[in-house]
Structures are given as structure tokens and as C-alpha cells.
Amino acid sequence: AQKVTQTQTSISVMEKTTVTMDCVYETQDSSYFLFWYKQTASGEIVFLIRQDSYKKENATVGHYSLNFQKPKSSIGLIITATQIEDSAVYFCAMRDRGSALGRLHFGAGTQLIVIP
Amino acid sequence: GPKVLQIPSHQIIDMGQMVTLNCDPVSNHLYFYWYKQILGQQMEFLVNFYNGKVMEKSKLFKDQFSVERPDGSYFTLKIQPTALEDSAVYFCASSLEGLGGRYEQYFGPGTRLTVL
Numbered sequence: 001a002q003k004v005t006q007t008q009t010s011i012s013v014m015e016k017t018t019v020t021m022d023c024v025y026e027t028q029d030s031s032y033f034l035f036w037y038k039q040t041a042s043g044e045i046v047f048l049i050r051q052d053s054y055k056k057e058n059a060t061v062g063h064y065s066l067n068f069q070k071p072k073s074s075i076g077l078i079i080t081a082t083q084i085e086d087s088a089v090y091f092c093a094m095r096d097r098g099s100a101l102g103r104l105h106f107g108a109g110t111q112l113i114v115i116p
Numbered sequence: 117g118p119k120v121l122q123i124p125s126h127q128i129i130d131m132g133q134m135v136t137l138n139c140d141p142v143s144n145h146l147y148f149y150w151y152k153q154i155l156g157q158q159m160e161f162l163v164n165f166y167n168g169k170v171m172e173k174s175k176l177f178k179d180q181f182s183v184e185r186p187d188g189s190y191f192t193l194k195i196q197p198t199a200l201e202d203s204a205v206y207f208c209a210s211s212l213e214g215l216g217g218r219y220e221q222y223f224g225p226g227t228r229l230t231v232l
Contacts, residue, residue, distance in 0.1 A: 035220060043205065046223075047117065047222060102164060102219075104149075104161060108157070
């Protein structure tokens with residue numbers, strides 16, 4: 001069965017520093033897709049970044065990057081130069097090829113608090 | 117990024133009544149999803165929908181639930197009759213491609229359903 005685990009419930013960092021949020025996953029599939037989403041205080045869910053399991057290079061989008069360690073089934077999200085507006089809940093999600101038409105499995109989320 | 121709209125943002129109804137949640141997906145997207153989030157918890161997949169058909173549903177998608185998208189209009193989630201445990205935020209999502217899993221899902225702002 002597919003499972004996504006985020007063990008950090010809350011992280012506080014100073015503005016302009018770098019933060020890493022952890023995520024580990026379980027899947028029987030050899031090919032799968034990993035996503036990070038952000039849920040703002042208003043409840044809006046925003047897609048941030050994606051990693052395809054067959055790619056060795058870590059994905060990077062703006063000040064978001066991923067630390068993909070396939071042997072450890074780990075996909076960490078790294079935010080550099082954090083800003084106040086990065087304060088939100090961050091969800092890791094996985095979709096494998098065995099899931100018909102794109103069912104996402106979400107982790108419990110990590111709340112990020114950026115302190116000015 | 118692409119926008120998914122949901123109407124209404126908040127709905128309060130009495131237990132046993134029927135409710136319809138409306139979603140306006142991204143215009144060129146073909147795959148549609150509903151997720152349920154109970155306060156403070158992770159999002160859980162309910163159902164996905166393609167070409168006028170339910171392709172996959174979870175155990176949370178009870179017999180009282182139904183989805184449709186008549187003539188390319190709103191993608192709707194209907195609950196009839198509602199129960200207290202249906203109180204949650206329901207998120208609609210859409211994607212350009214579901215099979216193969218590469219294309220990310222874009223989420224609406226959610227409808228907060230309160231069943232009294």
C-alpha cells in the first residue's frame with residue numbers, strides 16, 4: 001500500500017534562512033511521481049514542485065528545490081532565503097503509475113512558521 | 117498558475133439534507149478529482165472522473181455520494197443524504213493528464229461543509 005509520512009509537525013525558522021522539510025514514502029511501484037503542495041492560511045492549496053522517480057536530477061523551481069534520495073524513499077523540500085509569505089502548511093504527495101488516473105496520497109503536512 | 121474555482125466557499129446544512137458542491141476546473145483539463153480534508157488532518161482522496169465516468173473511488177466515497185459533469189459544465193459532488201461525519205472541507209482538483217501520473221493536479225480553494 002502507498003503511504004506518505006511527514007514526521008515534522010511544525011518548524012520555525014528566521015526569515016532569509018534555509019529550511020528543509022522531510023518526507024518519506026512507501027510504494028510497490030518502480031515508477032512514481034512526487035509532489036509538494038503548500039496550503040496557505042486562507043486554505044488555498046498551491047502546487048510547488050514535482051519529482052519524477054526515474055529522474056536522478058533534483059528538481060528546482062525558484063527558491064524551492066528537492067532532495068530526492070530514492071534508496072531511502074525520501075523526498076525533502078528545501079526552501080532557500082525564506083520569506084514571511086512562505087509561512088504555510090506544506091504537504092508531500094505521491095502518485096504511482098499503478099494508481100488509476102492520478103490518485104494522490106498525501107502526508108499529514110508540516111507547518112512552517114517564518115519569523116521576521 | 118491555472119485556477120480551479122469552487123462554489124460555494126461555505127455551506128451549512130442540516131443532517132439528512134442534500135448538498136451539491138460545484139467545481140469549475142481549469143478549462144483544458146480532462147481529469148477531475150475530489151478530496152476531503154477534515155480540520156487539521158491530511159487530505160484524503162475521494163474520487164476521480166474522466167470522460168463522464170468515475171474511474172476510481174476510495175472507501176470514503178460512500179453510496180450517498182455521486183459526481184457528474186453534465187455537458188462540460190460544473191463538476192459536481194452531490195451528497196444525499198448528508199451525515200454529521202461529512203463535515204469537512206472538500207477540495208476539487210483537475211489535471212491535464214491523469215494516466216501516467218506526470219501532470220500535477222491544481223486545486224480549488226475548497227468548500228467548507230458543515231452538517232448540523
